[in-house]
Amino acid sequence: MRINSLLIRKFLHGIIVALVSLYPQSSFAQQHKLDTTRIYAIPEITISEPYQIRETRAAIPIQVITAKELRSLNVLQVSDAVKHLAGVIVKDYGGIGGLKTISLRSLGAEHTVVSYDGVAISDCQTGQIDIGRFSLDNIDRLTVSNGQTDNIFQPARLFASAGQLNIQTLTPSFKKDKSTNAYVSLKSGSWGLINPSLRIEHKSSEKWLYSFNSEWMSADGKYPYTMHYGNNNDSISQEKRKNTKVENLRIESELFGNLSDKEQLRLKAYYFQSSRDLPGATTLYYDYASQHLWDKNVFIQSKYKKKLNNRWALQASAKWNWSYQHYLDPDYKGINGKTENTYYQQEYYASTGVLFRGWNHVSLSLSTDGSISTLNANLTNFAKPTRYAWLTALAGKYVTERVTLTASLLATVIEERTQTEDANRKYRKINPDISLSFKVLKEEELRIRMFYKNSFRQPSFNDLYYGEIGNRNLSPEKSAQYNMGVTYSKKINHFVPYLSATIDGYYNRINDKIIATPTKNIFIWSMVNLGKVEIKGVDITTKVVLQPSENIRLNISCNHTYQRALDITNPTNHTYKNQIAYTPRVSGSGQFGIETPLMNLSYSLLWVGKRYTLGQNLPENRLESYQDHSVSLSKETKIANTLASFNLELLNLANKNYEVVKNFPMPGRSLRATIKIVY
Numbered sequence: 001m002r003i004n005s006l007l008i009r010k011f012l013h014g015i016i017v018a019l020v021s022l023y024p025q026s027s028f029a030q031q032h033k034l035d036t037t038r039i040y041a042i043p044e045i046t047i048s049e050p051y052q053i054r055e056t057r058a059a060i061p062i063q064v065i066t067a068k069e070l071r072s073l074n075v076l077q078v079s080d081a082v083k084h085l086a087g088v089i090v091k092d093y094g095g096i097g098g099l100k101t102i103s104l105r106s107l108g109a110e111h112t113v114v115s116y117d118g119v120a121i122s123d124c125q126t127g128q129i130d131i132g133r134f135s136l137d138n139i140d141r142l143t144v145s146n147g148q149t150d151n152i153f154q155p156a157r158l159f160a161s162a163g164q165l166n167i168q169t170l171t172p173s174f175k176k177d178k179s180t181n182a183y184v185s186l187k188s189g190s191w192g193l194i195n196p197s198l199r200i201e202h203k204s205s206e207k208w209l210y211s212f213n214s215e216w217m218s219a220d221g222k223y224p225y226t227m228h229y230g231n232n233n234d235s236i237s238q239e240k241r242k243n244t245k246v247e248n249l250r251i252e253s254e255l256f257g258n259l260s261d262k263e264q265l266r267l268k269a270y271y272f273q274s275s276r277d278l279p280g281a282t283t284l285y286y287d288y289a290s291q292h293l294w295d296k297n298v299f300i301q302s303k304y305k306k307k308l309n310n311r312w313a314l315q316a317s318a319k320w321n322w323s324y325q326h327y328l329d330p331d332y333k334g335i336n337g338k339t340e341n342t343y344y345q346q347e348y349y350a351s352t353g354v355l356f357r358g359w360n361h362v363s364l365s366l367s368t369d370g371s372i373s374t375l376n377a378n379l380t381n382f383a384k385p386t387r388y389a390w391l392t393a394l395a396g397k398y399v400t401e402r403v404t405l406t407a408s409l410l411a412t413v414i415e416e417r418t419q420t421e422d423a424n425r426k427y428r429k430i431n432p433d434i435s436l437s438f439k440v441l442k443e444e445e446l447r448i449r450m451f452y453k454n455s456f457r458q459p460s461f462n463d464l465y466y467g468e469i470g471n472r473n474l475s476p477e478k479s480a481q482y483n484m485g486v487t488y489s490k491k492i493n494h495f496v497p498y499l500s501a502t503i504d505g506y507y508n509r510i511n512d513k514i515i516a517t518p519t520k521n522i523f524i525w526s527m528v529n530l531g532k533v534e535i536k537g538v539d540i541t542t543k544v545v546l547q548p549s550e551n552i553r554l555n556i557s558c559n560h561t562y563q564r565a566l567d568i569t570n571p572t573n574h575t576y577k578n579q580i581a582y583t584p585r586v587s588g589s590g591q592f593g594i595e596t597p598l599m600n601l602s603y604s605l606l607w608v609g610k611r612y613t614l615g616q617n618l619p620e621n622r623l624e625s626y627q628d629h630s631v632s633l634s635k636e637t638k639i640a641n642t643l644a645s646f647n648l649e650l651l652n653l654a655n656k657n658y659e660v661v662k663n664f665p666m667p668g669r670s671l672r673a674t675i676k677i678v679y
Helices: 005-017 025-032 067-071 078-082 461-465
Strands: 039-042 045-048 062-066 088-092 100-104 112-116 119-121 139-146 163-169 180-189 193-203 208-219 224-228 236-240 246-260 263-277 292-307 312-329 339-359 362-377 386-399 403-417 425-439 445-457 477-490 498-521 524-549 552-567 586-595 600-608 626-639 642-651 659-661 670-678
Touching: 062 067, 067 139, 078 088, 078 100, 078 139, 078 163, 088 659, 100 112, 119 312
Parallel strands: 112 163
Antiparallel strands: 039 045, 062 139, 088 100, 112 119, 139 163, 180 193, 180 670, 193 208, 208 246, 224 236, 246 263, 263 292, 292 312, 312 339, 339 362, 362 386, 386 403, 403 425, 425 445, 445 477, 477 498, 498 524, 524 552, 552 586, 586 600, 600 626, 626 642, 642 670
């Protein structure tokens, strides 16, 4: 919508006195709905609508998928969407209910923090977040960044990882004289998919907004696939995937308080539960599976921000998180005839931070976080660990029209206690980070960027305490990241209103990598700090928007990654300087979309090169490359005050049961339809 002159004057006045430095970049854009291709670069805020100029101005590689772009990607879950980004590896165990984790530039899922509206999601048991549980119906944008973002005004925990996936949910917005919005949608498709959702937004006053979002998803997942009994010339049979049913329920409620121009409050309550059959590996003549997994997760989180004066701003956040997991294997041939384990996690988390802007172009921040994490289980002699963590981040940023320089130091103190030991374990670490973006030409948006980041990941509770496998003397994994790149963006003319390209070369190294090794026999393993991994790669992204006429727009984008991730642990090992497991040399994606008054058409492509299932790069360990093609048609129509949209998707056009993880075939060709009503 257009911005009236009074709002413009207020906005410009806010720039002069630097009031807007308090607002988070995404929520500011959502609240004011700027309809412009310009970008206002102010410390701690970036507004870029409708084109993502922010991606080329950042000092670190950052990729953004907006809600509008998500609708054209033919994706159902967050895990499906981020597969389309450069340098991202999603390990997918097949089907809607399969576990899905994200790894950036082969550093591992444990080195990637997943944040939900700026507050980190945690899993102290495994250190990995299943991003398959997040739907897209309530998502405003997804942001993936390698290294440390340019935003220094954030919780210290977000300084502690090698990369970040930020999931930003929708903020309510209302037309004039309207106080309630309602969104109802229904997805249905192949393999028994039914996915209704409801979102209600209400404005009780100018200060208080409320939203409620809920969805339920069910699928039987019994898709057909081809089972191979040997090499490509050997026997095959047509089978159907077994033990694949999944049901999910998600409920979110959020309160937004715009207490004044200087003060904001956001309170969210979240509930998720799932019941999933766990499909087994399809090996030779055996495809039977009977395992089942139940999950529940509840959290309540709050964020508060206030501008104290023209130089100081304050923010605080808090979170309580509770998770439950119940695993059942009814066919385990043990003394009890089955395996049935339950795990309970609980975390209390709090964070405070201050921002100081005392000089032109310079801002400083100090953030400190504290958390208490516990894990309990129904296992005999379980350690019942408790982890106390204290993180403090000191950061500074210098910004001009041509230069962005950011640096930070993170201090981490961790103490662990268990009920089975008297001694406590303590960890202390300081990690630096520095990044720079420089505009080469005054009149052109051509920039050189570089960063260095040092980080570590603490062993998970499973690494330390799981049965006979855990090793209580593990040290943290240590990672070092180096990146240098070139970015360019330009509005050429009316026909080509936006063009951008980025290329980044990087070098990563992990020391003390935690790996599993056999001990007394092949059935008893132990976690040890033996691994060293060296990662070299190049990420390339391109985007172009074409506007052949006023009512027709073409969106074209392409991402490509080349990567060598080598095991350099021991020169005498057979895996020395071999590509690490499940890491392709080449991967990428492409998207093409046409927007017209009649309907919108989009096409998306994913390609992944060959990979190896084990550290030895032998032919028998090789997984073949694959491509995934999908198309969709969408149409919007308005009837009175109601907006209706229809979307039809044809997925995996080639009908290939390719494997992301060995012996876990993905679904072939499928159909999905969506109807959405907005009132």
